[in-house]
Amino acid sequence: QVQLVESGGGLVQPGGSLRLSCAASGWIFKITDMGWYRQAPGNQREMVAEITSGGTTTYADSVKSRFTISRDNSKNTVYLQMNSLKPEDTAVYYCHATGTNLFTSSPFFHWGQGTQVTVSS
Secondary structure, eight states, rough: OOEEEEEEEEEEETTEEEOOOOOEEEEEEEEEEEEEEEEEETTTOEEEEEEEETEEEEEEEETTTEEEEEGGGGTTTTEEESOOOOGGGGGEEEEEEEEEETTTTTTEEEOOOOOEEEEEE
16 A cells, blocks of 8 residues: 655745645555646646656646755655745645555555645735
């Protein structure tokens, strides 16, 4: 079993900042890709940022230059630093991890439970 636990969401005013964290634990042999998606009410889940085990990053156009994804491989943790937040960034943010199961050697893809980010004055 693999679990992803997110933290760091909340209410922030426009122009403010938040930092999300997501820690993976359990039967993990290795993690390859980690990332963040978000889903606003009535919308589909969309990719926000991705990072490979080697540190290569990908961002949605809407968050480039405002958000920064990073990871600590020793802690199996991925972070999302969000600056200059806008009301349209309001959504539930989900992290995910892709990797290999320690005991079965099977690939896995897991989602976190989601954390609410609300940008409002």
